[in-house]
Amino acid sequence: MALKRTTVYAESEDLAVIKEAAARRGIAEAEIIREAIHLAAMANRVWDEPFFSATYPAIGQAAEDVWDERVRAYEATKRSSG
DSSP: OOOOOOOOOOOHHHHHHHHHHHHHHTSOHHHHHHHHHHHHHHHTOOOSSOSSOTTSOOHHHHHHHHHHHHHHHHHHHHHHHO
16 A cells, blocks of 8 residues: 555544553554544445345345245146146
8 A cells, every 4th residue: 555645634632542542552643544544435425336235145035035936846746746
């Protein structure tokens, strides 16, 4: 991943929290800021297609399909044995 330099203005209280967290975790403050930027970017991303695609049947529909298939199988066995 190529990093690019940018300038961000932040509240001094937020920077103090970042400094404490970085010290506690033993990582650079920049790493925490990069993490936060990534989380914000992903939270605001617009996806090309919905997460739940129409290719998946609804839960109720799937249950109905299973029962329909069982009925068809049962009817087929009745016809073939009679």
